[in-house]
Amino acid sequence: MTTSTQWHLVRRPHGEPVDADFALVQAELDAPGDGQLLVRNTFLSVDPYMRGRMNDAKSYVPPFELDQPMTGDAVGVVEAVGGTVSDATGAAVQVGDTVVHPYGWRTHALVEGRHTRVVDTELASPSAYLGVMGMTGRTAYAGLVRTAELKEGDRVFVSAAAGAVGSLVGQIARLKGASLVVGSAGGPEKVQWAVDEAGFDRVVDYKAQPIAAGLEEAAPEGIDVYFDNVGGDHLEAALSSLRLHGRVALCGAISAYNATEPVPGPSNLFQAIGKRLTLRGFLVSDHEDLRPEFEQEMAGWLADGRIAWRETAVEGIESAVEGFRSLLAGGNTGKMVVRL
Amino acid sequence: MTTSTQWHLVRRPHGEPVDADFALVQAELDAPGDGQLLVRNTFLSVDPYMRGRMNDAKSYVPPFELDQPMTGDAVGVVEAVGGTVSDATGAAVQVGDTVVHPYGWRTHALVEGRHTRVVDTELASPSAYLGVMGMTGRTAYAGLVRTAELKEGDRVFVSAAAGAVGSLVGQIARLKGASLVVGSAGGPEKVQWAVDEAGFDRVVDYKAQPIAAGLEEAAPEGIDVYFDNVGGDHLEAALSSLRLHGRVALCGAISAYNATEPVPGPSNLFQAIGKRLTLRGFLVSDHEDLRPEFEQEMAGWLADGRIAWRETAVEGIESAVEGFRSLLAGGNTGKMVVRL
Structure with missing residues (x-):
């Protein structure tokens, strides 16, 4: 028997999540059955989209169930294998392998082998498979390449430029031929990181000036693509800045995730008509088919040292909720993870 | 010399246009020069988009100039021809032909032949070339077929279902295989016309109940396509109703055209993420290439009596401004025209 320490959602948060919405619970795990793996998690992912799953709202992913362990991506080491087990790609899984899987928010997990993927820890560190080589990276890539239909020469604006997804969007845009890469971030430290390390041309500190004015200075001729992680005033500023036939990839709206009242939408959405925006x-x-192309390109960029990548880690399973709340408040630069 | 009576914009309206924003002016027209036509207008078009051109705002079409005649589509009879004149398609133009051209808001116009199109008044009445067979019809067709990518079986919602564009959107959707055609209109008379004549399955009277509740009743399983002529609460209701991979064609936002303060956008735009809306x-x-296909299909539908079509006409050049203001207030069923 293995004991797993895991986070349950015990109450649906109203606005900002508070400690009483969660409980840390011990559970005993059986030995892995046939086709299963026992995984000792080493890194857990906390991501903004999880806030939506804490609500009891009809949505594209079902809400977290109350009094059950929450889920999310995790990386861990295989401690025991039930018979002959293959991962999602059909590769054999051995004790000692590092796998990525969807049973985070806990220290140990019993997982079906086919729900895991063995990862190459020589190519990138284990936690990178929650970030630059994982869902975060694929989100940036798919949203930019497919949803926003990035073209060479495009002027690109991305919000949360020091965040996990945003920092990659800017860098992928540059590597794929964008002519201008502008971002937004909160505070001088994040701005400096995005410019110096992630190579953004200009980054607006939205805490120091209204984003609309900042964007107009940073991209006086307007933008062709906006990758939206934030919603709110950022989306409104982008709609004003977008040029003819501009495109917006709507990825997230973190500014509203803790809102308890409806947040008004952009008052200038009508500009989409005259400027023929999408x-x-x-x-x-939805873009699982892009995974091989993404993994090959990103692995190449990483090997060549062409991608700057940063993590903010909190330590220990006890800190997971605190890490998640800090993420929603913008306390991270790069990917927020929990190190176990 | 021919005298033309024409409407000038003499002041930019603030909010709802008032009489003092316009002046009716006499101008003497020369005989047509080489390649020109003298046209006696018989019908003028007034359209919601013209409100935007009355503002001095950077937009996709330049604003109307002050103290100059306003422009817009018109139909008229050729009274004199300067030499040998061809229309936009290369067809020869003769005295007595009926042409459509962009110099409305006036009784007579001197027009370059290549800016006109000779129309077939046996196929449809002259004023139809301002509506069902003209820009109005092409707008409905392009927005539905290309922008909203209408597919057979789609559930379609269109606002302003008794309006010029909206009434055609509903009917084209039905003819192209929509499984449900829902509209909105203001007042029982318009609702009845849209259901009885234009063949909508259900039409919500947005003056009698909130559009969100009405749409939920009318399309309990949601919609796949929303054709937006209105903006505001209609767009918000549609975003809530739209199903996975739903599409919105943004055509107009008449609810905000006379607004003097920014109108908040839809508070539920974030639903576009989870539902992957476009x-x-x-x-x-932008869709001039669809014109031949549109004209052929629409001519066929009209010949077969499969399109219901209605006009609201005001009489005389003096009434043009009043007709335009009435249009913005929803005083029309079908296309609003000025009959001279």
Whole structure:
């Protein structure tokens, strides 16, 4: 028997999540059955989209169930194998392998082998498979390449440029021929990182000036693509800045995730008519077909040192909720993970 | 010399246009020069988009100039021809021909032949070339077929279902295989016309109940396509109703055209992410390549009596401004025209 320490959602948060919405619970895990793996998690992912799953709202992913362990991506080491087990790609899984799987928010997990993927820890560190080589990277890639239909020469604006997805969007845009890469970030430290390390041309500190004015200075001729992680005033500023036939990839709206009242939408959406704009929402899970292309390109960029990548880690399973709340408040640069 | 009576914009309206924003002016027209036509207008078009041109705002079409005649589509009879004149398609133009051209808001116009099109008044009445067979019809067709990518079986919702564009959107959707055609209109008379004559399955009277509740009743399983002529609460209701991979053609936002303060956008735009919605603005002028296909299909439908079509006409050049203001207030069923 193995004991797993896991986070349950015990109450649906109203606005900002508070400690009483969660409980840390011990559970005993059986030995893996046939086709199963026992995994000791080493890194857990916390992501903004999880806030939506805490609500009891009809949505594209079912809400977290109350008094059950929450889920999310995790990376871990295989401690025991039930018979002969293959991962999602058909590769054999051995004790000691590092796998990525969807049973995060806990220290140990019993997982069907086919729900895991063995990852190459020589190519990238284990936690990178929650970030630059994982869902985060695929989100940036799919949203930019497919949803926003990035073209060479495009002027690109991305919000949360020091965040996990945003920092990759800017860099992928540059590597794929964008002529201008502008971002937004909150505070001088994040701005500096995005410019110096992630290579953004200009980054607006939205805490120091209104984003609309900042964007107009940073991209005086306007933008062709906006990758939206934020919603709110950022989307409104982008709609004003977008040029004819501009495109918006709607990825997230973190500014509203903790809102308890409806947040007004952009008052200038009508500009989409005259400028023939396209706004399109997307989920990375729709673009599984891009995975091989993404993994090959990203592995090459990483090997060549062409991608700057940063993590903010909190330590220990006890810190997972605190890490998640800090993420929603913008306390991270790059990918937020929990190190176990 | 021919005297033309024409409407000038003499002041930019603030909010709802008032009489003092316009002046009726006499101008003397020369005989047509080489390649020109003298046209006696018989019908003038007034359209919601003209409200935008009255503002001094950077937009996709330049604003009307002050103290100059306003422009817009018109139909008229050729009274004199300067030499040998061809229309936009290369067809010869003779005295007595009926042409459609962009110099409305006046009784007579001197027009370059290549800016006109000779129309077939046996196929449809002259004023139809401002409506069902003209820009109005092409707008409905392009927005539905191309921008909203209508597919057989789609559930379609269109606002302003008793309006010029909206009434055609519903009927074209039905003819092209929509499984449900829902509209909105203001007042029982318009609702009845849209259901009885234009063949909508259900039409919500947005003056009698909130559009969100009405749409939920009318399309309990949701919609796949929304054709937006209105903006505001209609767009918000549609975003809630739209199903996975739904599409919105943004055509107009008449609810905000006279607004003097920014109108908040839809508070539920974030639903576009989870439902992977596409919102796309369009102008009919971008889809000139669809014109032959549109004209052939629409002529066939008209000949077969499969399109219901209605006009609201005001009489005389003096009434043009009043007709335009009435249009913005929803005083029309079908296409609003000025009969001279």
